[in-house]
Amino acid sequence: MEQKHLKRVDLIFEWDEKNPPIQVLDETLQKTPDAIILEMIDSGLKGRGGAGFPTGLKWKFTRNEDSDIKYVICNADEGEPGTFKDREILDRVPEKIFTGMAICGYVIGAKEGYIYLRAEYNFLLKSLQQKLDKFNQQLKDRQIEFTIFLRSGSGAYVCGEESALFESMEGKRGEPRNKPPYPTVAGYNSKPTVINNVETLVYTCEICRMGADKFKALGTSDSRGSKVFSVSGDTTKPGIYELELGMPLKDFIDEFGDDDAKAVQVGGASGHCVPRKKFNDTIIGFEGIPTGGSMMIFNSSRSMYNVLHDYLEFFTEESCGQCTPCRVGCQQLLKGIEAVKKGERPPSYLEDLKKLTLTMKIAAKCGLGQSVANPFISIVDNFKEEIIY
Amino acid sequence: MSKYMVNLKINNIPISVEEGTTILDAAKRLNFHIPTLCNHPDLSVAGNCRVCVVEVKGARLLAASCATPVSEGMEVFTNSEKVRIARKHVVELLLSEHNADCTKCFKNGHCELQELASEYRYGDHIFIDLVPFKQKFLDISSPSITKDTSKCIRCQRCVRTCAELQAVSALAVVHKGSHQTISTFMDKPMNDVVCTNCGQCINRCPTGALYERNYIEDVWNAIYDPNKFVVVQTAPATRVAVGEDLGLEPGHRVTGKMVAALKKMGFNKILDTDFTADLTIMEEGTELLTRLKKALVDKDETVKLPMMTSCSPGWIKFQEHMFPDLLPNLSTCKSPQQMFGSLAKTYYADKINIKAENMVVVSIMPCTAKKFECNRPEMRDSGFKDVDYVLTTRELAMMIKQAGIEFDKLEDQHYDSILGESTGAAVIFGATGGVMEAALRTAYEIVTGSEVPFANLNIKPVRGMEGVKEASIKIKNAKPEWSFLEGVEMNVAVAHGLANAKKLMEAVSSGTANYHFIEIMGCPGGCIGGGGQPIPTSPEIRRKRAEAIYAEDMGMDIRKSHENPEVVEVYKDYLGHPCGHQSHELLHTHYVERKRY
Ligand SMILES: Cc1cc2nc3c(=O)[nH]c(=O)nc-3n(C[C@H](O)[C@H](O)[C@H](O)COP(=O)(O)O)c2cc1C
Ligand code: SF4
Ligand code: SF4
Ligand code: SF4
Ligand code: SF4
Ligand code: FES
Numbered sequence: 001m002e003q004k005h006l007k008r009v010d011l012i013f014e015w016d017e018k019n020p021p022i023q024v025l026d027e028t029l030q031k032t033p034d035a036i037i038l039e040m041i042d043s044g045l046k047g048r049g050g051a052g053f054p055t056g057l058k059w060k061f062t063r064n065e066d067s068d069i070k071y072v073i074c075n076a077d078e079g080e081p082g083t084f085k086d087r088e089i090l091d092r093v094p095e096k097i098f099t100g101m102a103i104c105g106y107v108i109g110a111k112e113g114y115i116y117l118r119a120e121y122n123f124l125l126k127s128l129q130q131k132l133d134k135f136n137q138q139l140k141d142r143q144i145e146f147t148i149f150l151r152s153g154s155g156a157y158v159c160g161e162e163s164a165l166f167e168s169m170e171g172k173r174g175e176p177r178n179k180p181p182y183p184t185v186a187g188y189n190s191k192p193t194v195i196n197n198v199e200t201l202v203y204t205c206e207i208c209r210m211g212a213d214k215f216k217a218l219g220t221s222d223s224r225g226s227k228v229f230s231v232s233g234d235t236t237k238p239g240i241y242e243l244e245l246g247m248p249l250k251d252f253i254d255e256f257g258d259d260d261a262k263a264v265q266v267g268g269a270s271g272h273c274v275p276r277k278k279f280n281d282t283i284i285g286f287e288g289i290p291t292g293g294s295m296m297i298f299n300s301s302r303s304m305y306n307v308l309h310d311y312l313e314f315f316t317e318e319s320c321g322q323c324t325p326c327r328v329g330c331q332q333l334l335k336g337i338e339a340v341k342k343g344e345r346p347p348s349y350l351e352d353l354k355k356l357t358l359t360m361k362i363a364a365k366c367g368l369g370q371s372v373a374n375p376f377i378s379i380v381d382n383f384k385e386e387i388i389y
Numbered sequence: 390m391s392k393y394m395v396n397l398k399i400n401n402i403p404i405s406v407e408e409g410t411t412i413l414d415a416a417k418r419l420n421f422h423i424p425t426l427c428n429h430p431d432l433s434v435a436g437n438c439r440v441c442v443v444e445v446k447g448a449r450l451l452a453a454s455c456a457t458p459v460s461e462g463m464e465v466f467t468n469s470e471k472v473r474i475a476r477k478h479v480v481e482l483l484l485s486e487h488n489a490d491c492t493k494c495f496k497n498g499h500c501e502l503q504e505l506a507s508e509y510r511y512g513d514h515i516f517i518d519l520v521p522f523k524q525k526f527l528d529i530s531s532p533s534i535t536k537d538t539s540k541c542i543r544c545q546r547c548v549r550t551c552a553e554l555q556a557v558s559a560l561a562v563v564h565k566g567s568h569q570t571i572s573t574f575m576d577k578p579m580n581d582v583v584c585t586n587c588g589q590c591i592n593r594c595p596t597g598a599l600y601e602r603n604y605i606e607d608v609w610n611a612i613y614d615p616n617k618f619v620v621v622q623t624a625p626a627t628r629v630a631v632g633e634d635l636g637l638e639p640g641h642r643v644t645g646k647m648v649a650a651l652k653k654m655g656f657n658k659i660l661d662t663d664f665t666a667d668l669t670i671m672e673e674g675t676e677l678l679t680r681l682k683k684a685l686v687d688k689d690e691t692v693k694l695p696m697m698t699s700c701s702p703g704w705i706k707f708q709e710h711m712f713p714d715l716l717p718n719l720s721t722c723k724s725p726q727q728m729f730g731s732l733a734k735t736y737y738a739d740k741i742n743i744k745a746e747n748m749v750v751v752s753i754m755p756c757t758a759k760k761f762e763c764n765r766p767e768m769r770d771s772g773f774k775d776v777d778y779v780l781t782t783r784e785l786a787m788m789i790k791q792a793g794i795e796f797d798k799l800e801d802q803h804y805d806s807i808l809g810e811s812t813g814a815a816v817i818f819g820a821t822g823g824v825m826e827a828a829l830r831t832a833y834e835i836v837t838g839s840e841v842p843f844a845n846l847n848i849k850p851v852r853g854m855e856g857v858k859e860a861s862i863k864i865k866n867a868k869p870e871w872s873f874l875e876g877v878e879m880n881v882a883v884a885h886g887l888a889n890a891k892k893l894m895e896a897v898s899s900g901t902a903n904y905h906f907i908e909i910m911g912c913p914g915g916c917i918g919g920g921g922q923p924i925p926t927s928p929e930i931r932r933k934r935a936e937a938i939y940a941e942d943m944g945m946d947i948r949k950s951h952e953n954p955e956v957v958e959v960y961k962d963y964l965g966h967p968c969g970h971q972s973h974e975l976l977h978t979h980y981v982e983r984k985r986y
Contacts, residue, residue: 321569
């Protein structure tokens with residue numbers, strides 16, 4: 001297998017004075033939409049919001065839909081525990097996001113774009129709006145028929161799930177929808193919609209600036225390019241780092257761990273827990289364990305029971321509550337590990353609970369309920385003693 | 390536009406269905422039953438309960454069959470191992486947060502969750518009792534609707550019903566995660582919110598979380614009280630539906646058997662709301678003609694047109710909350726139930742020599758809103774509560790069973806007299822468009838002296854299940870006293886279900902509608918689809934009930950309200966003439982503006 005090593009990259013936050021985003025936009029709009037789509041597909045860029053869907057294809061599908069009205073939406077709901085990279089991007093280089101959105105609008109034929117900003121990031125609203133006004137004016141000056149609007153989110157984690165986000169934007173309760181139809185066919189206001197993560201949009205801007213070749217020179221065949229990581233927990237250097245994809249977790253831990261790391265939770269509460277013995281064989285990327293950016297390091301002072309308990313409390317609280325496997329399943333998992341801990345249920349009950357998470361994984365309505373199996377099984381399997389005793 | 394056909398296999402059997410068909414419906418065509426809970430034929434798709442999941446070859450996820458359209462080449466398995474495990478988990482999870490005291494539950498024996506549990510009989514449940522949800526959370530504030538959150542499976546059928554069919558949204562999903570529940574604005578009691586008491590949510594709730602406030606014991610007590618004279622009235626739509634709860638197929642007319650059962654149960658007199666339906670036509674028809682005269686001839690600006698019917702108490706409360714500006718457009722006629730009550734405890738009590746205070750009036754209604762209506766403070770024109778107890782069609786069926794009566798073996802019997810005779814015009818009150826049709830049959834004849842110009846008196850344009858129906862009749866050869874109506878095109882509209890009513894009211898409010906007379910029934914299909922009717926309900930079932938209603942009409946000797954001999958007699962004996970003083974006292978009412986929050 002192709003293997004990379006830890007390498008810092010500086011694309012996202014880099015500011016090229018000679019070629020600022022607005023100039024990238026001007027140059028890119030000289031190309032045809034189809035050429036831009038080809039470039040995106042060629043770059044191998046996959047969504048950075050968690051699901052990892054190829055961005056070029058998403059744009060292509062939406063472009064192919066026949067509709068007068070289409071939308072571009074930037075998912076800035078950043079709610080995954082341990083993730084805080086979008087906030088930094090929104091603060092430091094929002095022009096790149098706007099540019100990515102405008103390019104996408106041009107490609108798919110949308111006249112409106114929206115940024116759905118996590119309610120907790122409302123402190124960014126004012127400065128973002130100022131920069132946005134300027135950008136919108138620049139678009140107007142160029143007679144580009146595209147306007148971006150800011151929307152403040154409604155608070156719940158689940159509103160980051162794309163279809164719940166549309167519901168929320170439409171003024172309804174943020175409950176995920178049935179799929180199909182997918183957003184590319186029926187998204188916001190039931191119109192074809194591209195929804196991309198903040199970071200994804202910045203990379204689209206970067207790919208347009210430097211070309212697909214330079215981007216795909218980074219990373220591996222399954223995981224092209226780099227990614228912004230939010231490093232937290234028992235680390236000597238908490239913070240935000242842009243790293244090349246495809247490194248083994250070992251490299252990462254050598255760089256960021258405190259020499260006592262026993263596990264890393266890759267991908268936040270809904271991600272996987274990797275124990276020390278698997279650091280060497282775990283690749284960070286779509287071929288291994290993908291992450292929306294959250295890397296939480298736990299050292300030997302941490303109780304993995306508490307970690308799992310926290311995650312389950314989070315899901316029990318943050319499930320939208322509409323579907324049975326997730327609403328009741330999360331509660332059962334939480335009560336279940338408590339009962340095992342207290343000795344009210346035998347350790348074998350953990351096996352029943354694991355089976356339950358497998359049902360949740362395939363029968364829950366959205367990604368929230370579907371992903372609870374990830375932390376549950378990886379923590380229970382790797383730290384069984386800590387759960388039981 | 391012709392739709393594409395899609396080829397797929399379900400449990401290895403090939404089938405070809407129209408594009409857009411759900412897996413659930415396609416499976417049904419092959420007679421594969423897939424259990425469902427949140428799905429309902431009258432509502433949008435929710436896909437939240439997840440009991441209907443099936444396996445699709447090659448797919449990472451199981452598909453909710455109610456929410457997933459078929460696609461070309463799909464291979465579906467409805468009973469694979471994965472499916473069975475997931476279904477078992479889902480049912481067990483639902484039961485783990487459920488207060489399953491079936492033996493005490495009003496829905497015992499009529500509950501979709503119970504049915505599912507009994508179909509699968511999983512035995513010992515592996516999951517932990519989620520105790521907080523089992524604590525009873527009973528809301529009995531409303532005289533119509535009882536809500537028990539401990540029985541709720543959060544399928545949101547009620548929420549969708551109230552929003553989509555009724556445009557009321559009294560019920561909503563609140564909170565998230567483990568706290569997610571169905572509640573009202575600010576968690577207020579049901580009686581203090583915009584709920585119209587229509588009961589449509591009850592008809593679609595799969596469990597015992599919503600049911601009618603029931604008065605069965607009170608009615609038995611009255612029957613067995615030697616000092617009480619218990620009079621019962623039966624609404625038009627009950628006679629085409631009660632059989633469904635007694636083992637008969639939808640669409641069975643059981644008028645005579647129902648009368649026989651009521652006699653056997655011990656009611657003192659079996660009378661008919663159909664009688665007061667005919668009376669309503671006399672009053673409402675006259676009121677309409679009077680309004681037209683005042684508006685068109687006298688140019689009286691205080692007279693409001695279009696006039697709107699007032700026999701559906703769910704609709705009345707809706708209007709009081711939502712369109713108080715249009716209250717003057719409502720006919721002042723009481724509903725047939727309340728006309729019956731006030732006449733029973735005055736005219737009729739006198740006639741049969743019973744003191745009003747010793748008389749108990751019971752109504753059998755397809756409706757839950759009538760339970761609220763009989764408690765309105767205005768409804769005491771006899772000096773007492775005019776109608777004491779309202780039972781739904783469902784409650785009647787339960788009482789018939791409790792009485793040990795073998796319903797289908799009963800010989801037909803006739804209603805008692807007086808207040809028991811009726812016409813075909815009265816029985817069609819039970820279906821949407823029926824009041825309009827009955828009113829036109831009479832009003833047209835009053836004005837012109839001849840019958841409405843429709844074959845067999847059947848005014849087809851106002852019939853059927855279209856949400857909003859319109860018709861117009863040109864008045865020809867008006868009698869001299871109605872000459873101002875000569876040549877006038879009478880424009881009428883009919884709506885059923887409050888979402889349709891809302892559309893019509895918005896048109897009236899904005900001045901884009903030009904009608905003289907509007908019929909509104911609060912429930913989809915009219916009273917045949919009332920909130921007190923047997924469960925389940927579906928477009929198909931309502932269609933069958935409506936057919937039975939029109940068959941009942943065709944089978945009647947008299948089919949015009951003004952020809953009901955008892956109606957004629959009551960006017961002669963007691964009321965004088967329609968909309969006269971006595972009528973005004975007993976048969977008409979007024980409305981109140983209500984807040985929305
Ligand atoms: C419960 C849940 C929460 C999510 N929250 C976010 C979020 O905060 N930000 C985000 O970009 N994507 C989030 N997603 C993923 C989105 O649904 C969607 O896949 C993503 O926005 C697509 O953008 P991408 O293709 O650029 O990754 C979430 C998904 C789920 C199931
Ligand atoms: S999986 Fe959870 S969050 Fe997603 S729809 Fe179901 S209940 Fe809501
Ligand atoms: S709602 Fe159904 S399952 Fe629950 S107690 Fe009532 S009858 Fe039993
Ligand atoms: S009775 Fe009617 S108005 Fe009231 S909550 Fe139920 S559906 Fe809504
Ligand atoms: S009250 Fe009934 S219809 Fe409403 S969500 Fe609960 S179970 Fe479903
Ligand atoms: S019936 Fe299909 S999800 Fe509920």
